Amino acid sequence: MTFEVREGTFRYGHERTVLQNISFVLEGPAILAVLGANGAGKTTLMKCMLGLMPWTSGASCLDGKNIRDYRRREFWSQVGYVPQAKQSAFAYTVEEMVVLGRSARLGPFAQPRKRDWELVGRALETVGISHLRTRLCSKISGGEYQLAIIARALVTGPKLLVLDEPESNLDFKNQMIVLDVLRRLCAENGISAILNTHYPEHAADIAHKALLMMPDGTARFGGAASILTEENLEAAFDVPVSIRKVELPDCTHTCIIPRGTL
Amino acid sequence: MEKTVKSRIFWTIGIIAAILLLSVAALAVGRYQIPVRQVFAVFFPGLSGAEEVTGNMRNTVLNVRLPRILLSLLAGAGMSAAGAAFQALFANPLATPDTLGVATGASFGAVFAILFGLSGMMTQLFALGAGILAVGLVYLVSADRRSGRSSIVMIVLAGMVVSALFSALVSLVKYVADPQDVLPAITFWLMGSLSGTTTEKLLLGAPFILVGLVILFLYRWKLNVMTLTEEEAASLGVRVKQVRAMVILGAAMVTASVVSLCGVIGWVGLLVPHISRMIFGSNNQRVLPASMGLGAIFMLVIDTLARCITASEIPVSILTAVIGAPFFILLLRKTGGLPS
Numbered sequence: 001m002t003f004e005v006r007e008g009t010f011r012y013g014h015e016r017t018v019l020q021n022i023s024f025v026l027e028g029p030a031i032l033a034v035l036g037a038n039g040a041g042k043t044t045l046m047k048c049m050l051g052l053m054p055w056t057s058g059a060s061c062l063d064g065k066n067i068r069d070y071r072r073r074e075f076w077s078q079v080g081y082v083p084q085a086k087q088s089a090f091a092y093t094v095e096e097m098v099v100l101g102r103s104a105r106l107g108p109f110a111q112p113r114k115r116d117w118e119l120v121g122r123a124l125e126t127v128g129i130s131h132l133r134t135r136l137c138s139k140i141s142g143g144e145y146q147l148a149i150i151a152r153a154l155v156t157g158p159k160l161l162v163l164d165e166p167e168s169n170l171d172f173k174n175q176m177i178v179l180d181v182l183r184r185l186c187a188e189n190g191i192s193a194i195l196n197t198h199y200p201e202h203a204a205d206i207a208h209k210a211l212l213m214m215p216d217g218t219a220r221f222g223g224a225a226s227i228l229t230e231e232n233l234e235a236a237f238d239v240p241v242s243i244r245k246v247e248l249p250d251c252t253h254t255c256i257i258p259r260g261t262l
Numbered sequence: 263m264e265k266t267v268k269s270r271i272f273w274t275i276g277i278i279a280a281i282l283l284l285s286v287a288a289l290a291v292g293r294y295q296i297p298v299r300q301v302f303a304v305f306f307p308g309l310s311g312a313e314e315v316t317g318n319m320r321n322t323v324l325n326v327r328l329p330r331i332l333l334s335l336l337a338g339a340g341m342s343a344a345g346a347a348f349q350a351l352f353a354n355p356l357a358t359p360d361t362l363g364v365a366t367g368a369s370f371g372a373v374f375a376i377l378f379g380l381s382g383m384m385t386q387l388f389a390l391g392a393g394i395l396a397v398g399l400v401y402l403v404s405a406d407r408r409s410g411r412s413s414i415v416m417i418v419l420a421g422m423v424v425s426a427l428f429s430a431l432v433s434l435v436k437y438v439a440d441p442q443d444v445l446p447a448i449t450f451w452l453m454g455s456l457s458g459t460t461t462e463k464l465l466l467g468a469p470f471i472l473v474g475l476v477i478l479f480l481y482r483w484k485l486n487v488m489t490l491t492e493e494e495a496a497s498l499g500v501r502v503k504q505v506r507a508m509v510i511l512g513a514a515m516v517t518a519s520v521v522s523l524c525g526v527i528g529w530v531g532l533l534v535p536h537i538s539r540m541i542f543g544s545n546n547q548r549v550l551p552a553s554m555g556l557g558a559i560f561m562l563v564i565d566t567l568a569r570c571i572t573a574s575e576i577p578v579s580i581l582t583a584v585i586g587a588p589f590f591i592l593l594l595r596k597t598g599g600l601p602s
């Protein structure tokens with residue numbers, strides 16, 4: 001799997017340039033973290049690179065082919081999108097919500113069949129929430145719901161997951177669970193991931209590559225370690241940053257600390 | 263899974279059996295009572311040999327009650343399915359078949375025809391035409407020239423505007439109508455009634471209702487996706503605009519045709535889908551067929567009561583609310599509004 005953005009630029013009308021000449025290549029299986037200040041255009045970047053919003057200029061390519069040249073269902077069978085988890089107006093059960101992910105594989109009038117329900121079971125197992133299968137989405141915790149939405153993206157059998165802030169609004173433990181699931185999917189199942197995050201430490205923790213959105217709409221891209229430096233983060237977030245390595249019993253953790261000077 | 267398959271078969275057979283039984287009962291009762299054995303004899307003359315069937319009985323069963331019962335089944339199934347579909351499409355539990363102004367538009371067409379003393383057939387055609395015109399207007403108002411930005415909010419707002427416009431036009435017609443004979447006719451029609459249903463009227467309107475129902479039924483699972491945000495639905499590989507247009511078309515055909523046949527029937531489109539959800543959960547794969555079945559039963563019972571409990575007909579909209587509301591409240595209190 002190769003996902004590439006070539007000189008992507010996005011403007012609202014003629015006034016404001018949100019994204020300027022953004023380029024990156026992700027060779028799978030790998031995890032790419034997208035970081036940037038509020039309003040830097042992280043969510044816009046996700047939508048543009050998936051074709052949910054049109055690039056003003058530039059292109060996104062999956063396996064060397066412009067995503068506009070893919071048939072809709074063909075593209076969305078290979079790429080799973082995980083939006084910020086919002087509850088639906090209607091109370092679906094977890095399995096009913098997850099099976100919706102099969103839409104890309106089924107025709108317009110098709111109904112999910114036995115095989116689709118089996119795949120739902122497998123996806124729930126992968127993210128570790130099989131026991132919630134028949135519970136209502138409105139009656140489970142935010143972390144469990146986020147995992148259900150990830151399962152919905154997995155059930156189509158994608159090569160790439162794109163996640164919009166999957167670990168915001170979650171507590172410490174649930175953040176770790178979500179990140180762990182992504183790491184495992186990449187290492188064991190070969191599924192790549194692109195995720196927006198507000199936590200540079202999470203990026204340092206699980207990402208192989210990083211894309212840092214700058215205030216002027218450009219971005220810096222490279223290996224996570226080479227991008228997540230004090231100078232780069234200071235330029236992106238406009239706040240002094242210190243990076244320290246902490247030796248823990250079983251690993252070395254990178255602490256990225258914003259220093260309040262405001 | 264085992265359990266759901268069994269309960270699905272149980273409910274499907276149960277609802278179909280209830281529809282058949284209640285239909286036979288409805289054929290028998292009325293101001294002119296006909297014993298059930300005679301009703302069977304009308305349909306199967308060879309089988310029951312001995313039964314005496316008068317021409318009057320045959321006429322009442324085949325030409326008066328049968329079309330009316332078929333229409334009540336179709337109207338109930340249609341309005342309920344259209345309501346369920348709109349609630350899913352607009353991700354709004356309060357949506358009704360009239361959310362886009364289809365029923366108000368059709369009402370205007372009908373009262374306009376009544377004002378000019380046109381025949382029943384013409385009234386029906388005017389209602390159907392005006393209902394379709396209303397959706398067309400909604401589409402024109404909400405369609406955005408720049409691609410990809412027309413939102414569900416625009417469609418619902420356009421629906422409100424079109425509905426308000428036709429509602430004002432209906433008032434205008436009532437204002438200028440002759441208060442001696444035309445105004446009462448208009449008022450009675452607006453409250454909904456299935457009296458005067460003939461085979462001809464039914465044959466003209468039923469195909470639209472049936473085609474609309476088939477469209478909605480085919481999209482029943484996709485309706486679940488439509489309750490998500492537009493981008494989420496698109497990211498699941500669904501052609502959001504196409505599905506939305508087809509569902510609106512199907513629901514509009516049903517609504518305009520039902521209103522053209524028997525006037526505005528309130529409440530059913532809101533009440534029955536919610537009852538279905540309380541019994542079967544939110545999955546539209548089950549909510550839609552259940553709404554059709556329960557809606558048909560509900561409407562059949564209401565209309566049979568409308569023509570039986572007093573000497574003169576009671577408008578069905580009054581009964582749907584008077585009988586529907588307490589029943590709905592009861593269910594709501596019992597389930598807390600959530601699927602069991």
